[in-house]
Amino acid sequence: MKTYLVGGAVRDRLLNLPVTDRDWVVVGADAAEMMAAGFRPVGKDFPVFLHPQSQEEYALARTERKTAKGYAGFDFYAEKDVTLEQDLMRRDLTINAMAQDSDGLIIDPFGGQHDLQHKVLRHVSPAFAEDPVRILRTARFAARYDFEVAPETMILMRQMVENGEVDALVAERVWQELAKGLMEPKPVRMFEVLRACGALKVLLPEVDALFGVPQRADYHPEIDCGIHTMMVLQYAADSGLTLPERYAALLHDLGKALTPADILPRHHGHDMAGVEPVRTVNARWKVPKACAELAELVCRWHIIFHSVGELKPATVLKTLKKVDAFRRPQRFEAALNVCVADTRGRLHRENAPYPQRAHWLELLHAANNIDTAAIAAAYAETPQKIAEAIDKARLAEINPVQTAYKAQYAGKGH
Known part of the structure; x- marks a missing residue:
């Protein structure tokens, strides 16, 4: 029985990257010998065992044969006569088809080190x-x-x-x-x-359809909607945004493939038009709820978020309520983070100012600066008026904040 470190651990060591997971292949053994040595079987489709001390995975060397379409249509053979090279040959890429023995020697039958270097x-x-x-x-x-x-x-x-x-x-x-x-x-x-x-x-045909769709060059120097989407996604990644935020960045402009472009073109209504495609993608790949919800929210509301300087205080409050900002402020802030990426994911606009994010958060803070319990107590005998009274109080807080913002950014496109 011989054991070899294989796959990603070998690859990342050669790249001088941190190794987080280690996988091992065992040559010249069978399941009975592994269990006799204290290994615990965990593999469903082929023999994989957990080491009794380290709990790392040790798999018997195996070959595989295609039996049907898809990733699950395989038969496996894992007996003592399977060699290390046969096991490595079934792997996907040369950089993942290397092994290391107990002396540190790299076994590389398919040129993985050469491909890493190049x-x-x-x-x-x-x-x-x-x-x-x-x-x-x-x-x-x-x-x-x-x-x-x-x-x-x-x-x-x-x-x-x-x-x-x-x-x-x-x-x-x-x-x-x-x-x-x-x-x-x-x-x-x-x-x-x-x-x-x-x-x-x-x-993702909805994303693919964005490539080749033009946008107005004065606002989007990169012109192509697909290129813009990729720039937004990369900005989100460079900014260290979360998975839901990056996923929302990917899908935020799906409506531009559906909205008729006018002479500029501006794609009016692409925010609303994109909601159904976002839902389709979410359903197709069974996207987790946090990602799915944020992607839909950003698609539907990003134009309104961008245009906060044009909104009346009543519209600001209505928006905060519709996007559930009072109950889910962290999701609201995540949506604004994607809006920053949307603004800066443009050619030569990587450092464009985006005061809208701070302003929306200030508006939310102002709207929360009321005593809802006191208002509810004051209208204890007419509870049907509580919601209206809370809205009135929130508007009173929002009004001066919005007025000051409009005065500061009048005519500046914010």
């Missing part, structure tokens, strides 16, 4: 085409390391898309990879790779 993502074997999740993983690794996809791998990925392999992906796996990719340092690279191989049109 920043290339290259498939190990034609078996790559048997698992469509590998398209998403490759795109995610591009987002993590900012590597290029080898031409032959891109060709293979395009063929997989054309063959309908991507259609067989299940929602949970797609969301898992998309969520990881959105949280990588260069999430834009994930979508560039998916678009290049044709998978974006299958997985």
